[in-house]
Amino acid sequence: MENKQSPETAMTRRSLLINAGKCAIGAAGVTALASTMPGMVSKAQALGGPTEKWPWPYVKLDPDKTAELAYNEWYRVFCGAAVISSVFSQLREKVGEPYKSFPVDSFVFLEGGMAGWGTVCGSNAGANIVSNLIVGPRIAGPECEHGHTIGSDMMDWYSNNALPTFTPKEPKQKTAIIQTTSESPLCHISVGKWMKKSGFALASPERKDRCARVAASVAYKLVMDLNAWKDGKFTPKSTWTPGKTVGITGQQNCTECHGTNVPTPPSAKK
Amino acid sequence: MENKQSPETAMTRRSLLINAGKCAIGAAGVTALASTMPGMVSKAQALGGPTEKWPWPYVKLDPDKTAELAYNEWYRVFCGAAVISSVFSQLREKVGEPYKSFPVDSFVFLEGGMAGWGTVCGSNAGANIVSNLIVGPRIAGPECEHGHTIGSDMMDWYSNNALPTFTPKEPKQKTAIIQTTSESPLCHISVGKWMKKSGFALASPERKDRCARVAASVAYKLVMDLNAWKDGKFTPKSTWTPGKTVGITGQQNCTECHGTNVPTPPSAKK
Numbered sequence: 203m204e205n206k207q208s209p210e211t212a213m214t215r216r217s218l219l220i221n222a223g224k225c226a227i228g229a230a231g232v233t234a235l236a237s238t239m240p241g242m243v244s245k246a247q248a249l250g251g252p253t254e255k256w257p258w259p260y261v262k263l264d265p266d267k268t269a270e271l272a273y274n275e276w277y278r279v280f281c282g283a284a285v286i287s288s289v290f291s292q293l294r295e296k297v298g299e300p301y302k303s304f305p306v307d308s309f310v311f312l313e314g315g316m317a318g319w320g321t322v323c324g325s326n327a328g329a330n331i332v333s334n335l336i337v338g339p340r341i342a343g344p345e346c347e348h349g350h351t352i353g354s355d356m357m358d359w360y361s362n363n364a365l366p367t368f369t370p371k372e373p374k375q376k377t378a379i380i381q382t383t384s385e386s387p388l389c390h391i392s393v394g395k396w397m398k399k400s401g402f403a404l405a406s407p408e409r410k411d412r413c414a415r416v417a418a419s420v421a422y423k424l425v426m427d428l429n430a431w432k433d434g435k436f437t438p439k440s441t442w443t444p445g446k447t448v449g450i451t452g453q454q455n456c457t458e459c460h461g462t463n464v465p466t467p468p469s470a471k472k
Numbered sequence: 473m474e475n476k477q478s479p480e481t482a483m484t485r486r487s488l489l490i491n492a493g494k495c496a497i498g499a500a501g502v503t504a505l506a507s508t509m510p511g512m513v514s515k516a517q518a519l520g521g522p523t524e525k526w527p528w529p530y531v532k533l534d535p536d537k538t539a540e541l542a543y544n545e546w547y548r549v550f551c552g553a554a555v556i557s558s559v560f561s562q563l564r565e566k567v568g569e570p571y572k573s574f575p576v577d578s579f580v581f582l583e584g585g586m587a588g589w590g591t592v593c594g595s596n597a598g599a600n601i602v603s604n605l606i607v608g609p610r611i612a613g614p615e616c617e618h619g620h621t622i623g624s625d626m627m628d629w630y631s632n633n634a635l636p637t638f639t640p641k642e643p644k645q646k647t648a649i650i651q652t653t654s655e656s657p658l659c660h661i662s663v664g665k666w667m668k669k670s671g672f673a674l675a676s677p678e679r680k681d682r683c684a685r686v687a688a689s690v691a692y693k694l695v696m697d698l699n700a701w702k703d704g705k706f707t708p709k710s711t712w713t714p715g716k717t718v719g720i721t722g723q724q725n726c727t728e729c730h731g732t733n734v735p736t737p738p739s740a741k742k
Binding site for chain 2: 248249251252253254256278279283287290291294300302303304305306307308309310311314315316317318319320321322326327330331334335338339340341342349350353354357387388389390393394397398400401402403404405406442443444445449450451452453458459465467468469470
């Protein structure tokens with residue numbers, strides 16, 4: 203896997219290849235790594251709680267059922283928590299722990315791009331949380347890296363496809379919901395482009411149903427990807443590596459905010 | 473408390489005043505609410521896991537110690553997980569569960585504005601996660617609303633202050649780290665403005681130390697606010713209600729991307 207993150211990430215990932223095959227970062231593992239490569243890992247040791255052993259047990263889920271759950275849950279807990287709930291409510295029944303003890307409803311705050319601030323769409327954030335909880339964080343070793351790549355792929359797919367793709371069996375809004383392509387993983391831009399094209403206000407039932415369907419669309423793809431990963435067949439499609447290719451963390455739509463005057467970031471010393 | 477979110481939120485919050493005094497959304501509570509107000513709550517019931525009773529037990533923490541922990545943890549798990557770890561590692565020792573069972577290290581993906589995409593700064597996301605886990609989500613009733621407001625206040629503070637504010641006792645970079653005001657809770661804008669003013673690249677040790685100090689600064693304020701909440705003295709300072717005041721979820725820096733041509737969102741039917 204090539205690096206998906208800023209340059210320091212590559213260093214850390216390479217250093218962690220030592221841990222290949224392990225998918226947990228208990229204190230012992232990090233201490234060993236730190237003693238092998240002083241300075242590569244800080245003095246702080248891994249916390250190593252009981253749920254910090256990955257992957258979490260996963261059984262394949264039905265994407266249609268998951269999307270229906272996410273759609274309905276949106277009207278209770280909004281986008282981010284709806285995506286998490288759609289997957290975890292099923293795994294609480296089919297698997298039990300650690301899903302039962304994960305506080306899904308605390309993630310209501312992902313709504314509106316985090317408490318209404320229009321930053322990352324909660325559906326993207328919820329999908330990243332699910333994939334990194336189940337598969338694990340990339341620092342836990344190569345066996346866990348698809349937690350990161352499933353999440354990053356979701357933001358790429360979300361940005362570059364006309365959404366929503368999913369239509370619920372019993373939609374709360376019977377009228378057609380138009381699709382728009384956000385070119386961004388951000389709530390403000392995704393919702394704003396849809397509002398502009400549809401003419402519906404933020405407070406309209408149509409906008410709410412659009413966002414419920416977007417959450418459902420994301421939940422559908424998330425389960426498709428998790429099922430593929432479970433079968434050992436998940437391959438990341440995104441090639442977006444902004445830290446590496448453009449020298450700053452970012453989206454793919456530079457000119458949308460910067461116009462033709464896209465700044466050049468300071469470059470690293472050779 | 474006035475509504476901090478889009479208009480539908482106000483409706484949900486008012487409906488949930490019925491639950492005043494309760495700070496848990498078990499299935500029974502939501503069923504009762506749904507039967508009282510059909511249509512206000514979806515068919516989906518609250519999950520009601522064992523950790524979904526708020527507030528979680530909290531003991532006041534030392535902000536300096538927390539900030540030092542966050543600074544050092546940045547070099548292991550990066551911004552978002554560092555903020556969570558700085559608070560939860562202490563509460564794992566002082567309180568125990570449910571902190572021991574929360575998988576802190578899964579949140580490494582918050583790095584670089586979520587897997588490098590430059591969306592919300594992971595320090596802001598981590599702070600929102602901590603406040604909404606400890607205090608609870610706003611849908612759990614008025615007793616829990618400061619989970620939401622502490623998180624939202626953090627994004628306001630982050631956007632409008634020169635950061636980093638915290639200097640660690642043993643900084644990894646001995647040179648001065650300049651401060652910049654992002655006017656945004658986004659990683660791309662926060663890091664970009666700092667890189668522009670400082671001249672340092674994303675991959676530079678100085679940029680890394682700047683971000684570690686920002687995580688520490690956020691952790692410091694987070695604990696100050698949680699301590700005030702514990703004493704019953706937390707008062708939100710942010711008055712930013714974009715859904716209500718500008719008709720779309722968003723930040724405060726409209727003209728930075730839109731120039732003088734800020735679009736007018738479609739308005740709701742009267």
